[in-house]
Amino acid sequence: MRVLLLYPRFPKSFWSFEKGLELIGRKALLPPLSLITVAAILPQEWEYKLVDRNISEGVTEAEWEWADLVVLSCMIVQKEDLLAQIREAKRRGKRVAVGGPYVTALPDESRQAGADYLILDEGEITLPMFVEALEKGETSGVFSANGEKADVSQTPIPRFDLLDRHAYDTMAIQFSRGCPFQCEFCDIIVLYGRKSRTKSPAQVLAELDRLVELGFTQAVFLVDDNFIGNKRNVKLLLKELKVWLEKNRYPFRFLTEASVDLAQDRELLEQMVECNFYVVFLGIETPDAESLTLTKKFQNTRDSLSDSVEAMTKAGLRVMAGFIIGFDGEKPGAGERIVQFVEKTSIPMAMFSMLQALPNTALWHRLEKEKRLNSQMGNGNQTTLMNFVPTRPLEEIAREYIDGFWQLYDPMRYLDRTYRHFMMMGAPRNPVPRRRLNWGTIRALLTLCWRQGIVRETRFKFWIYLFSILRHNPRVCDHYLAVCGLLEHFYEYRAIVRDQIESQLAEYLAAKAAAESSSESVQESAAA
Incomplete structure (x- = not known):
């Protein structure tokens, strides 16, 4: 059995950190732990390929052709891409199995999108049910733990070998x-x-x-x-x-x-x-x-x-x-x-x-x-x-x-808080693993210094705070600079939050006004 493990894309969010990750050459914050755990629970004689749509453009034609079965897992925030990928897999004639928190909470949406197998609740319990159904030749099914909770002391080591080591x-x-x-x-x-x-x-x-x-x-x-x-x-x-x-x-x-x-x-x-x-x-x-x-x-x-x-x-x-x-x-x-x-x-x-x-x-x-x-x-x-x-x-x-x-996420406020926090923070007790000093690290530091230390209104405080950290709490300096770097994400994301909420609010208020106007018209007609 050749299994394509497909992880849906996250929308831009508080945790997506695109601009901050770009600085250090990473593509995503975290790997899909759910899917590599699924791969560890399913039969190890099966073949597995992992496609994380957060670090790649998508599934290649060769990967679609290779797969006998497509397995997806997601959280609620990923639901739009999950449903799109289910439809794409079914368009190509693939069997599709889905699970995870979103599917467990709202299984009907995945079923309507075309998923063949709904693997609900915790996989340690329901994945063996799914495998048994496949062995019997069943072409669809819903697998539920019915309230039973998994014994996680029996969970195998996730298939970390399936991950791109440099992407996360x-x-x-x-x-x-x-x-x-x-x-x-x-x-x-x-x-x-x-x-x-x-x-x-x-x-x-x-x-x-x-x-x-x-x-x-x-x-x-x-x-x-x-x-x-x-x-x-x-x-x-x-x-x-x-x-x-x-x-x-x-x-x-x-x-x-x-x-x-x-x-x-x-x-x-x-x-x-x-x-x-x-x-x-x-x-x-x-x-x-x-x-x-x-x-x-x-x-x-x-x-x-x-x-x-x-x-x-x-x-x-x-x-x-x-x-x-x-x-x-x-x-x-x-x-x-x-x-x-x-x-x-x-x-x-x-x-x-x-x-x-x-x-x-x-x-x-x-x-x-x-x-x-x-x-x-x-x-x-x-x-x-x-x-x-x-x-x-x-x-x-x-x-x-x-x-x-x-x-x-005003840049000055963010920098002020970050500085105060790290000045108060206790220093690490043990040796701290450090990123290897390479051109990528140097470029990230230079970009940070250029944007926050020269171009923006934070320029004076950036240098004052950095030298103060180096003088008074030097062992947290790497950590401090990393948190400063995350401002690159929030600098853009706060505008996204403002624009999208204002747009939705305008739609809500327009709909509310229309409903009130319609109600008044009905009342006037009734009075007449």
């Missing part, structure tokens, strides 16, 4: 699935449950051994939605990871996502820093305690959010954070309060979004019951209006959002 900025592995919390808007607990299931330390170290064997040198992102969801098992992993890193001369740095309560577990925080973790993404969402309580994000209400950010930063972790506007009962000015919090805590990269109801979440079901969902499907992108009727005017929320995003 950061590698990806997974330690756990699931999250113990109950945030109303989150689909992770719907997809993976509230029990954090983990791999064994031996599994994770074997995956790292494989990356070393294949010559990968990038930082490694543990893609867990809450890395510290099972603190006991995390500490056991970190204990063994520390020994592995020392033995292998610290080949990798790590980044991950975690809940804010990490700051209150000093032992765990210290272990992470000792194991070369250097970035953590936090779901802060909002500084408004009432909104956090309403959305059941209680873990963010127990301690000072700003103190937690400061504790992690001083320990040596660069903090990234997600923020959301549009919660029910939210008071006017929420966008400005988020901006003020980001400025106060000096978080360089704040992912700011309007709230969207994702399929099958508690929020989705509540809004559906209240008849507040509209026909627009949420996609999790920053360039999309809310897909439900909020409790305050949508136009008010949208304008606060546009203004807030524009302020957050």
Whole structure:
């Protein structure tokens, strides 16, 4: 069996980082971990080719001709290209199997596009069902775990050998699935449950051994939605990871996502820093305690959010954070309060979004019951209006959002926050893997200095801040410059956010005015 693993294209988003990646000669931020894990679970006597449409123009004629079966996986934000690729594969007479979070949440759309096999839920359970169906000669099918969760301690090492080693900025592995919390808007607990299931330390170290064997040198992102969801098992992993890193001369740095309560577990925080973790993404969402309580994000209400950010930063972790506007009962000015919090805590990269109801979440079901969902499907992108009727005017929320995003990624503000953050940051405890000094690295540095240090209004602060970092916290300088480089993405992306939201808002207001006018006409006719 010859299997073409096809990964759909992401639209431009907060995380696409095109301009920043161009500086360092990379094509995409992360590899398709889902598909190389699928390749590891499926029979190893089969042949596999991987086409990631985020790093290539698309599938070649030779690759289409070679394939007996096309397998796709995607998240909701990739759905447009997923459906297009399903149709293209079927046009060429190929059998198509699809899976992943989007297909699990909304399987009918892929079926209508022509997919033959829907592999829902977690592949460790449903892929063997799919293989059995193929062996029986079945030409279609839907394979579901029916609520059962996979034992990830049995998940094989992903097929990292299928990846283009030079295309990705950061590698990806997974330690756990699931999250113990109950945030109303989150689909992770719907997809993976509230029990954090983990791999064994031996599994994770074997995956790292494989990356070393294949010559990968990038930082490694543990893609867990809450890395510290099972603190006991995390500490056991970190204990063994520390020994592995020392033995292998610290080949990798790590980044991950975690809940804010990490700051209150000093032992765990210290272990992470000792194991070369250097970035953590936090779901802060909002500084408004009432909104956090309403959305059941209680873990963010127990301690000072700003103190937690400061504790992690001083320990040596660069903090990234997600923020959301549009919660029910939210008071006017929420966008400005988020901006003020980001400025106060000096978080360089704040992912700011309007709230969207994702399929099958508690929020989705509540809004559906209240008849507040509209026909627009949420996609999790920053360039999309809310897909439900909020409790305050949508136009008010949208304008606060546009203004807030524009302020957050004003070049001077971004540079100021980045400088303050890195001046506060604890220095790395261990040797830091460095990018090889080559012409590409030199060109990236020269381009950054030209754009931010000469051409733009940041020119004076850029040099003042750089020399200050070199003088007072020199071991974070490479990291500091990398974050400065990401401004190249946000410099363009903030205009994309503004233009697309304003366009959608204008359409919404026009439709609203037309509906109101039609309603008035009906009332006048009835009165006559």
